[in-house]
Amino acid sequence: MTSVRVRNLWKRFGQQVAVAGIDLDLPSGKFIGLVGPNGAGKTTTLSMVTGLLRPDQGSVEVVGHDVWRDPVEVKARIGVLPEGLRLFERLSGRELLSYSGRLRGLPGAEVDKRATQLLDVLDLAGAQHKLVVDYSTGMRKKIGLAAALLHNPEVLFLDEPFEGVDPVSAQIIRGVLERYTASGATVVFSSHVMELVESLCDWVAVMAAGRIRAQGTLEEVRGAAPSLQRAFLELVGAQGRDTGSDLDWLGGAGR
Amino acid sequence: MSAATGAPAPAPAPGAAPGAAASAPGLVATVVRLKLSLLRNGLRQSSGRRAAYVASAVLTLLFAALLLLGLIALRGHAHAVSLVVLLVTVFGLGWAVMPLFFPSGDETLDPTRLVMLPLRPLPLVRALLVASLVGIGPLLTLLMLAGSVVSVAHGAAAWTVGVFAVALALLVCVALARAVAAANIRLLSSRKGRDLAVLSGLVIAVGVQLVNFGVQRLGTSGLGELDPTAAVLRWLPPASAVGAVDSVSDGHYGVAAAQLAVSAAALALLVTAWARSMTRLMTSPDGSTLQAAEPSAQKRRGRAGPAARLLPGGRTGTVMERSLRYVWRDPKTKAAWVTSLAIGLIVPVFNALQGTGSVYFACFAAGMLGIQMYNQFGQDTSAFWMVAMTISSTRDAYDELRARALALLLITLPYATSVTVLTTALLGDWAKLPEVLGLSLALLGAMLATGAWTSARFPYSIPQEGYKNVAPGQAGLAWIAVFGGMVSAALLCAPVIAVTVWLNVSEGGDAWTWLLLPAGAVYGAGVTLLGLRLAAPRTAARLPEILTAVSKG
Numbered sequence: 001m002t003s004v005r006v007r008n009l010w011k012r013f014g015q016q017v018a019v020a021g022i023d024l025d026l027p028s029g030k031f032i033g034l035v036g037p038n039g040a041g042k043t044t045t046l047s048m049v050t051g052l053l054r055p056d057q058g059s060v061e062v063v064g065h066d067v068w069r070d071p072v073e074v075k076a077r078i079g080v081l082p083e084g085l086r087l088f089e090r091l092s093g094r095e096l097l098s099y100s101g102r103l104r105g106l107p108g109a110e111v112d113k114r115a116t117q118l119l120d121v122l123d124l125a126g127a128q129h130k131l132v133v134d135y136s137t138g139m140r141k142k143i144g145l146a147a148a149l150l151h152n153p154e155v156l157f158l159d160e161p162f163e164g165v166d167p168v169s170a171q172i173i174r175g176v177l178e179r180y181t182a183s184g185a186t187v188v189f190s191s192h193v194m195e196l197v198e199s200l201c202d203w204v205a206v207m208a209a210g211r212i213r214a215q216g217t218l219e220e221v222r223g224a225a226p227s228l229q230r231a232f233l234e235l236v237g238a239q240g241r242d243t244g245s246d247l248d249w250l251g252g253a254g255r
Numbered sequence: 256m257s258a259a260t261g262a263p264a265p266a267p268a269p270g271a272a273p274g275a276a277a278s279a280p281g282l283v284a285t286v287v288r289l290k291l292s293l294l295r296n297g298l299r300q301s302s303g304r305r306a307a308y309v310a311s312a313v314l315t316l317l318f319a320a321l322l323l324l325g326l327i328a329l330r331g332h333a334h335a336v337s338l339v340v341l342l343v344t345v346f347g348l349g350w351a352v353m354p355l356f357f358p359s360g361d362e363t364l365d366p367t368r369l370v371m372l373p374l375r376p377l378p379l380v381r382a383l384l385v386a387s388l389v390g391i392g393p394l395l396t397l398l399m400l401a402g403s404v405v406s407v408a409h410g411a412a413a414w415t416v417g418v419f420a421v422a423l424a425l426l427v428c429v430a431l432a433r434a435v436a437a438a439n440i441r442l443l444s445s446r447k448g449r450d451l452a453v454l455s456g457l458v459i460a461v462g463v464q465l466v467n468f469g470v471q472r473l474g475t476s477g478l479g480e481l482d483p484t485a486a487v488l489r490w491l492p493p494a495s496a497v498g499a500v501d502s503v504s505d506g507h508y509g510v511a512a513a514q515l516a517v518s519a520a521a522l523a524l525l526v527t528a529w530a531r532s533m534t535r536l537m538t539s540p541d542g543s544t545l546q547a548a549e550p551s552a553q554k555r556r557g558r559a560g561p562a563a564r565l566l567p568g569g570r571t572g573t574v575m576e577r578s579l580r581y582v583w584r585d586p587k588t589k590a591a592w593v594t595s596l597a598i599g600l601i602v603p604v605f606n607a608l609q610g611t612g613s614v615y616f617a618c619f620a621a622g623m624l625g626i627q628m629y630n631q632f633g634q635d636t637s638a639f640w641m642v643a644m645t646i647s648s649t650r651d652a653y654d655e656l657r658a659r660a661l662a663l664l665l666i667t668l669p670y671a672t673s674v675t676v677l678t679t680a681l682l683g684d685w686a687k688l689p690e691v692l693g694l695s696l697a698l699l700g701a702m703l704a705t706g707a708w709t710s711a712r713f714p715y716s717i718p719q720e721g722y723k724n725v726a727p728g729q730a731g732l733a734w735i736a737v738f739g740g741m742v743s744a745a746l747l748c749a750p751v752i753a754v755t756v757w758l759n760v761s762e763g764g765d766a767w768t769w770l771l772l773p774a775g776a777v778y779g780a781g782v783t784l785l786g787l788r789l790a791a792p793r794t795a796a797r798l799p800e801i802l803t804a805v806s807k808g
């Protein structure tokens with residue numbers, strides 16, 4: 001079963017083509033990694049898939065409903081943690097969860113119960129009354145994740161959830177996500193760190209320069225290559241590029 | 256720390272620091288180019304923004320041309336110099352205050368962005384000063400100064416001094432703006448400081464009031480009334496530069512030299528102060544690190560307080576609670592509210608105290624607070640995505656907008672009513688109370704309606720860092736949204752105003768003016784609901800576009 005179905009999706013910013021007609025079929029119940037270097041178009045793709053950015057062309061279906069024509073069905077079923085967008089930072093962590101849960105129409109008592117549990121699991125209970133503006137990057141990602149999980153979505157989209165996060169917080173986030181996918185939900189997350197994707201995901205889509213270069217199970221994409229990193233470099237034709245000869249002045253006695 | 260920077264800042268002689276700073280003319284050209292390209296990029300993002308920018312530029316130029324013509328026509332008038340000196344002072348004040356509110360497109364001039372570059376403060380100050388001269392504001396000021404000189408210069412000597420005076424006064428204005436802005440960034444980089452910045456709103460409120468009184472004085476007794484004020488102002492920079500031109504015209508060369516010296520000294524002082532602030536900005540840790548170290552002042556942000564529990568349930572109460580919290584906690588929102596509350600109170604009450612007021616001024620309170628409905632989503636910043644993710648139908652958008660209007664009403668209704676009653680009491684004109692209240696309510700309704708609509712149609716970013724209220728390239732859009740909205744609001748109120756006038760002039764109409772209270776209330780409520788109804792589908796259909804518009808800066 002597919003949870004996300006993307007057809008011929010395009011986005012241009014002026015001259016720059018950020019996403020150049022991609023097709024994606026992401027299976028449900030999997031831990032899915034969207035991997036590619038900075039500027040590959042991951043954020044742009046995820047924004048269009050979640051309805052935060054209007055595509056120039058193409059269609060997106062999430063759990064069988066068109067994102068742009070049927071937002072009522074889609075928005076209730078997905079959770080999002082975007083990158084580069086703020087939270088309501090003048091609320092405390094708990095207030096933010098309470099706000100976002102109630103905004104989604106959950107009953108107040110239920111929101112409070114879930115918020116307490118999420119704050120505990122994510123190790124934020126001690127900081128729950130601090131304003132989010134005073135949170136560290138790792139704490140922000142965690143409170144954002146909590147807000148995205150609060151309404152128990154079927155599909156969770158996370159843009160660079162581990163970027164700038166300390167190892168302890170990263171481990172906590174990882175644990176929560178693994179437990180969540182084990183229950184049958186789908187996680188789609190983007191990253192430019194191949195090792196991370198390789199260790200977390202059972203399904204990957206490789207993106208570079210606005211196009212999908214490969215998609216499938218980790219084994220399929222990796223093929224004969226020893227690691228995903230190597231497979232990726234082969235896919236984009238960048239392996240063996242030698243940096244040594246150009247920078248011969250760097251380091252050494254030439255100062 | 257002050258000891259370190261208080262030591263005479265080593266004025267780097269050109270060439271004293273080899274390789275550290277680019278040569279001065281090169282740096283000037285670079286910074287000017289940087290400013291132009293930032294402006295261009297800001298405009299390139301949408302044609303609507305470009306149109307708005309061009310429109311505001313044309314309006315400004317039109318105004319400048321009229322001003323110039325007026326000043327030339329003033330030439331030869333006995334009291335011309337009094338008016339001119341006052342005008343230059345007002346412009347100077349404007350330059351001092353404007354960067355706190357509408358520093359449109361001056362990103363090059365935000366020194367914190369240049370911290371990483373290996374630049375010495377003084378060459379940088381010079382380059383930034385020149386770059387500041389590029390823009391519509393400086394052009395308007397230049398034309399005004401030229402016109403001022405034309406209206407007071409008589410004789411070749413005066414014309415020569417005049418050219419010099421224009422350049423000097425313009426530089427003083429620009430340096431004033433930059434010095435204030437740089438000082439303000441330092442203030443704004445701590446949370447405490449940001450909250451203090453709220454006071455700058457009061458400066459504007461009082462300034463508007465002073466101008467208001469001045470104009471009223473003039474209206475009653477002619478330009479001659481200005482002479483005593485002008486006698487003082489002609490010694491204050493930047494007006495003293497223009498004062499010097501007049502002194503030369505009268506043959507008082509010594510006085511002229513002194514006046515020029517005052518302006519020149521002011522320029523030197525401002526540039527030094529600016530360079531100081533910049534040095535400190537470039538050498539001390541930036542605000543974001545300071546902030547984390549700041550001991551958390553708010554220890555316990557408890558569960559919903561007793562007041563919050565009185566709010567309705569569902570989306571309405573949730574959104575209202577968040578909006579009200581932001582009025583208190585978000586420095587930008589708070590500053591805007593304090594300004595509105597202050598002006599809304601000061602204008603009618605001061606006028607009443609002066610005995611010159613009219614009860615109708617009380618409508619100011621409703622009007623000023625209604626402005627807070629404008630650019631609702633811009634106030635959210637890019638956090639608007641959290642709202643966008645939960646709006647999936649026109650109904651959701653309607654609930655969202657209505658809740659924001661209700662939060663606003665929760666403060667505005669009692670406040671506007673109190674101001675109206677207070678003004679009426681000061682003037683003792685109780686018979687007018689119902690109609691003024693009715694007018695206030697109608698106006699408030701019209702502002703809410705147009706505010707909701709423009710929030711959906713013309714959203715723009717309010718950058719959270721620094722002192723800016725509009726992102727580069729969006730200033731024109733912001734002005735058009737707010738002023739277009741206010742003009743439409745006034746038009747929407749026209750029926751109620753017409754009935755008020757009619758009842759007041761017609762025979763025996765006074766007996767029925769009490770009807771204006773319920774009529775105004777019903778009209779205001781109706782217009783608000785209509786505005787929300789029209790804004791909701793636009794909001795729901797334009798969520799990605801709104802998010803893009805409010806995510807800049």
Ligand SMILES: Nc1ncnc2c1ncn2[C@@H]1O[C@H](COP(=O)(O)OP(=O)(O)O)[C@@H](O)[C@H]1O
Pocket residue numbers: 013016017018036037038039040041042043044045
């Ligand atoms: N709002 C925007 N305006 C202009 N260009 C953009 C915008 N957003 C993204 N881009 C460009 O689109 C490309 C893809 O960006 P992005 O989706 O953020 O990549 P990734 O998330 O994979 O790093 C980049 O080259 C980026 O510069």
Ligand SMILES: [Mg+2]
Pocket residue numbers: 042043044083159160
């Ligand atoms: Mg990205």
